[in-house]
Amino acid sequence: MLRRSTILKKESVDALAIGSFDGIHVGHRQLINHLGENGALFVIDKDQANLTPGIKRSEYAGYPCMFFHFLKIKHLSGAEFVELLKKEFINLKKIVVGYDFFFGAHRSCNAYDLQKFFDGEVIIVEEYSYKGVSIHSSVIRSYLQEGRLSEANRFLGREYAITGDVITGQGLGNKELVPTLNLKVLEYLIPREGVYATRTKIAQHIYNSVSFIGTRHTTDGQFSVETHILDETISEIQGAIELFFVEFLRDNQKFNTLLDLKIQIEQDIKEARKHLFTCKVYLSDFL
Structure with missing residues (x-):
């Protein structure tokens, strides 16, 4: 603010x-x-x-x-x-x-x-350090690339965020899996490949979400950044949205079938809900 x-x-x-x-x-x-x-x-x-x-x-x-x-x-x-x-x-x-x-x-x-x-x-x-580790941007980059999101967010004093333009995806989400917004992200450091509990800011509204970063091994083999909004039906979006990373859930992996992937996504959503209601960055730890 x-x-x-x-x-x-x-x-x-x-x-x-x-x-x-x-x-x-x-x-x-x-x-x-x-x-x-x-x-x-x-x-x-x-x-x-x-x-x-x-x-x-x-x-x-x-x-x-x-x-x-x-x-x-x-x-x-x-x-x-x-x-x-x-x-x-x-x-x-x-x-x-x-x-x-x-x-x-x-x-x-x-x-x-x-x-x-x-x-x-x-x-x-x-x-300035926390538990003996000096706080520098280079350390935060390493944490993000290692999937150590809790440490990265603590050092930032906020949830790490990236901004990207909404682009057309595969079209599989609505038909076979869950609907997602696909992002084209420039300039920002992309965290480790995997699935994250996130918050997605569209216009001035922030939604709970679960997001994927990485190569889509199970489908087309392309790299993507995509987010699924929880408990909301989002109409067509154009322009930029912002993605806030709350917790790293799991590594990227390949599934034998789309059904196997869908079952895992449902589990990811359950895990994301837990973290979205409990994970906070406490600025008072530092200020």
């Missing part, structure tokens, strides 16, 4: 949190919490963000994001980088970074060097 408008003119910005901010996880939130009313995220973009691509970072952060491509600033010395910040944000009074922040050509300066070049307030946030 947004705490304020994510639109802010540069001349109004008085505090910046600097980083790549892919994921906007609970570690990032330790920086964001220092920003105040007129803060913004200075996003150093390397075209590698796949947990929260593009403007989604503003949505999750609750603050405007100012994107600066890494290739445009990587040649700057430490002093030149800070001068760029002061030029772009003329009322800048505070900079917030993590303990592992480096800047300047060839990563020549560390977080503590900011205090040499910037005459305002510099806040350096120390390492």
